[in-house]
Amino acid sequence: MARFSILLPYLRPHRRSLSIAFGLMLCEALVELSYPLFMLQLIDRGVLTHDQRQVLLWGSSMVILALFSFACGITSTFYAADGGQSFARDLRAALFSRLAFAPLAAFQRLSTASLLTRLTSDTNQLQNAVFMCVRLYLRAPLIILGAVVLALAVDSTLAAVLALATPLIGFALSWTLGRGLRLFRLAQEQLDRLTSLLRENFNGMQLIRAYGRGEHEQLRFIGAAEALRRRATQAMQLSEMVVPALILLLNLCTLAILWGGSRRIMNHGISPGEVVAILNYTARIIGEFAFLSMILTNLSMARSALGRVSEVLDGETEAGLEEPPQRQPCAAPAVTSTHLGFAYPGQGQQVLRNVSFAVQPGHTAVILGATGSGKTSLLQLLARLHDTDEGQLCFDGQDIQGVPLATLRQRIGYVTQAPMLVSGSIADNLRWGKRDATLAELAEAAKKAQIHELILSLPDGYDTVLQAHGGNLSGGQKQRLCVARALLRQPDLLLLDDCTSALDAHTEAALLNVINGLPCTTLLVTQKISAARRADTVLLLEGGQLTAQGTHAELLEKSTVYRQIVESQSRNAGVALSA
Missing domain, CATH: 1.20.1560.10 (ABC transporter type 1, transmembrane domain)
Structure with missing residues (x-):
């Protein structure tokens, strides 16, 4: 009873x-x-x-x-x-x-x-x-x-x-x-x-x-x-x-x-x-x-x-999700962490250990590391999909756990590693970023994400209905739509989780140029040195620990692992060009 x-x-x-x-x-x-x-x-x-x-x-x-x-x-x-x-x-x-x-x-x-x-x-x-x-x-x-x-x-x-x-x-x-x-x-x-x-x-x-x-x-x-x-x-x-x-x-x-x-x-x-x-x-x-x-x-x-x-x-719900009446104009935040540690619930081993870094307001930080090094986990902590276990993660100088969730997420644009599209039109999917966005705003975000021309080439344009999970789009097209959705939000903090992996070099370069020019702080998870060269700072993760931070040039000098990654990708690119 x-x-x-x-x-x-x-x-x-x-x-x-x-x-x-x-x-x-x-x-x-x-x-x-x-x-x-x-x-x-x-x-x-x-x-x-x-x-x-x-x-x-x-x-x-x-x-x-x-x-x-x-x-x-x-x-x-x-x-x-x-x-x-x-x-x-x-x-x-x-x-x-x-x-x-x-x-x-x-x-x-x-x-x-x-x-x-x-x-x-x-x-x-x-x-x-x-x-x-x-x-x-x-x-x-x-x-x-x-x-x-x-x-x-x-x-x-x-x-x-x-x-x-x-x-x-x-x-x-x-x-x-x-x-x-x-x-x-x-x-x-x-x-x-x-x-x-x-x-x-x-x-x-x-x-x-x-x-x-x-x-x-x-x-x-x-x-x-x-x-x-x-x-x-x-x-x-x-x-x-x-x-x-x-x-x-x-x-x-x-x-x-x-x-x-x-x-x-x-x-x-x-x-x-x-x-x-x-x-x-x-x-x-x-x-x-x-x-x-x-x-x-x-x-x-x-x-x-x-x-x-x-x-x-009987399950718990996230606190602080009450939506603010209106988003207030904000500036790009600084993102810092001090001795950050995190383990997924039910798993004893930490995926992040003693991670300390700083990203200045408006800067672009590229996060590099092998599979399982904790790159995605770090972005999830910034979006507060999980809470930290140890140390401190700060958003604009404030402990992120003290920021109301609705306020925090209103200021974040997040693109996950696996592109997620819902049933409905292209416009419906983009408006996840901004519910009342006009067609002009959709087009502007799509242009920045290098997908506007493709959308116009479709029979119904922005009203084109997507198949389940975006089945009528390629992997790169889905990634760009997800980026456009995040940019439509005009975020103060942009989190991109390996969202350029399916793009060709030309499209990726154009997209990264746009991202670097945005008035927001950006953290980009990627495996490509081409993105790291453009970044203001590079975070190198190994086994859940931050082993190096600096610009591309600085890491070439002081990090053997980073230099090996650069040499490996340069060598592979050379083979590809010669072939």
Whole structure:
């Protein structure tokens, strides 16, 4: 129940629809419970006495009740569907919002496949549980309890067998629920693994074909699917095995009632109508218990889904994201660090250790280093996608952790290593940098990023719709669009993570000339010495440590590693030219 309370904020706005659905369901259940009593009167007063008037009276009453019950059921379904779907919409929005504003470390603790499952199938499971709860889940125990009570009211001796059997059946179902919850949770975890494998294969289909790994991946998929089958089968077998046992037990109760009822009818101790009424209640209990087993199976799945959804809703969010009313004019900041240290959550080894450097306002700093040296991590710390563990990182003379996140990120333009484009037009993607940008501003940013002419050559220009992940663009085109998006922001601090790797030498040179002339502080991660030559300062990272800082000329003199990088790239360029 404590975990269920986390859903209350998303249920309260729709309590009117859900309450109406629940109230109409109660009316429907009460009509159903009254049916055997009407049947008792029909048999004893009409059929046995051959009184047509009584038959018509009680028969027509049952028809009217049936129509009323039908109307209640249909209307209840409409309101329950509206409340359930509205609840699911709000819950999905809350989950997405929680993930969108979660710290990057918290976001990365869960796999993409698991997150997708929580926002889709888990939410659907909870929506179905809300709908079924007000429509059917509460109806079954109500009818079972009501049937037992009314059967005892008709004849306590004959209905005693129902009163004894019902608690035993309830205990068996509750035990099934407890066991089923664990098994369904394991099955859901296996589904996450299968979904993750599918996503991995779909994204890497070209590589799978190029390396002839189709058969190997097929075997991996079959193995994961078989593991899911085993888990799901165990859960379903447990939940379904109880149904035949319940039906057998209740059928034995029916036989006992028939046997005892027939003896008492012959002794004139009970009327045939009363026996029929108790049998009718027994039949309803059998049906509801069979249905209740399915309900408990669904509830087991819903409880598992609730635990997974709660894990997201209970997660932390970044503080200081309240958007300022308006961006204030600022100047290019100085960026400095003192004995900076950082390790990703859950990893003991630091990716940055004792890093100290200074970049003056308006200067361009190039960050060089081998793969895994901490270049991308340093940019992520500057964007506060992570927080430092040791030392101090300062933005414009202030500890970066003291700058409100919204203010900080409003002043930053960030281009990630892997170009990220969303579905929509080119203009839509560029306006991520500035939501209200005019077409002239889009064109100006695109010109600086050396992509304007290409955009104009497209049939719809800036209204050209991009395929998923920019699939109708080359790698270099995607990189330039991402740079244009960052430049449209007119940032005070520009962070570029290896965003020129797919550009030809001429385009890269033109882009770097533009970047060097911008009135902002720029940190550029790259592997190219051509960019380092143009920079005001070069930061050389090795194994997470800053081993050298200075201009290109200064590092040529004092850094053996930097000189080796320059000689290596010059030698390769010479080979390329001679070839």
